[in-house]
Amino acid sequence: MPSAMQKISTKPQNRATDTDRHVGARIRERRIMLGLSQQQMADLIGVTYQQAHKYERGINRISAGRLYEIGHVLGVMVGYFYEGLEAQRSSELTARQRMCLELARNFSIISNERHQEALSQLARVLASDS
Numbered sequence: 001m002p003s004a005m006q007k008i009s010t011k012p013q014n015r016a017t018d019t020d021r022h023v024g025a026r027i028r029e030r031r032i033m034l035g036l037s038q039q040q041m042a043d044l045i046g047v048t049y050q051q052a053h054k055y056e057r058g059i060n061r062i063s064a065g066r067l068y069e070i071g072h073v074l075g076v077m078v079g080y081f082y083e084g085l086e087a088q089r090s091s092e093l094t095a096r097q098r099m100c101l102e103l104a105r106n107f108s109i110i111s112n113e114r115h116q117e118a119l120s121q122l123a124r125v126l127a128s129d130s
Contacts, residue, residue: 019085021058023067026081028056030074032101035108044073 031041042052045066054060055070062070071078110116 017058019082020061022085023062023081024056024058026083027070027074029101030076030080031056032105033108034074035105041070041073045069 031038036044038052038056039049042049045052046069047055047066051060055062055066067078067081071080107116107119110119
């Protein structure tokens with residue numbers, strides 16, 4: 001008879017994995033790119049703000065059907081959420097990635113098209129100087 005230390009658990013592990021965290025990070029990136037708040041996304045996919053937050057943090061796993069729905073709302077195919085999974089095993093954003101996401105979010109909030117165009121031109125000029 002096996003001892004307590006030798007017993008093998010037959011219970012499925014429902015804990016989030018690195019893959020869940022990666023998918024959550026990709027959802028967050030896309031949501032921010034579109035200028036949506038977590039609450040807006042939650043409303044669009046029919047879950048609470050807390051649930052959307054848990055999805056993005058990789059705390060709760062996302063079913064295939066829910067991921068399909070999230071992809072539809074965010075305008076991407078399901079495969080988008082898995083891109084870069086092999087290359088980047090960590091879901092931590094670098095400071096540069098965080099800055100780029102913030103820039104995209106703030107740009108999408110600007111309602112004046114002339115201001116958006118001016119900012120876009122500024123970015124082109126600064127990029128060409130590099």
